Amino acid sequence: MTPQQIEQVQSSFAKVAPIAEQAAVIFYDRLFAQVPAIRAMFPQDMREQHKKLMATLAIVVGGLGDLPTVLPAASALARRHVGYGVTPEHYQVVGGALLYTLEQGLGSDWTAELAAAWTSAYTLLSNYMITEAYGAPATA
Template sequence: MTKDDKQLVRDSWAKVMPISDTAAELFYNRLFELDPSLRPLFTSDMTEQGRKLMGMITVAVNGLDRLDEIIAAVRALGKRHSGYSVTDDHYDTVATALLWTLERGLGDAFTDATRNAWIKTYTLLSTTMKEAAAQPAAA
């Protein structure tokens, strides 16, 4: 990721934060529309789940210049998700729902460059999570 990519992600996320509850609701509605089989994986209150999602994305966005500091947390998140029966295909569906949500939330501010920066960010994070999930548990 370039410095410009990171700035595009930070700037666009700053515009989403004031509408984070709505963005989370849009995201999960779109996610379950794309793949209804994912709904049973979420057993908690969806408002709270949405806030957790927004918080996690905020941590990742704020850590883009310090990836070495957040990588352990991203790996741990990947391990946790493997316990929820999350598959590699689910990560692709999440990417589609996330990009759709960002496009809806940002409107014209969601430029091609911003989309590409988010794709790079999500790919980096999801690849790290998938790699961690694939590792056998420590004995």
């Protein structure tokens, strides 16, 4: 990622943070609509999960400029997700739900350039997590 892309991701996430609960609802609604079987991996009451999602995103986005600070947590998260039944293929669906959520949350501030920056960030982190959990990144 370029420094400009990191800045774009961080500044756009700052615009989504005030609507964190709504963004989390959009994300999970989209995820479950895309792959209904994933719903069984989550608790019935999603409020705590919404908070965890947004807190994790905040940490990762905040650490993009210094990746070594977030990679150990990303590795641990990836390994935990294996136990929940997450497969490498799920990462692509999650990425799509994330981009959709950002597009909805940012409205007219969502541009092709910003989408590319977020795609770069997500691809970097998801490939790392897949490698940590399964040994090799999935091809997109």
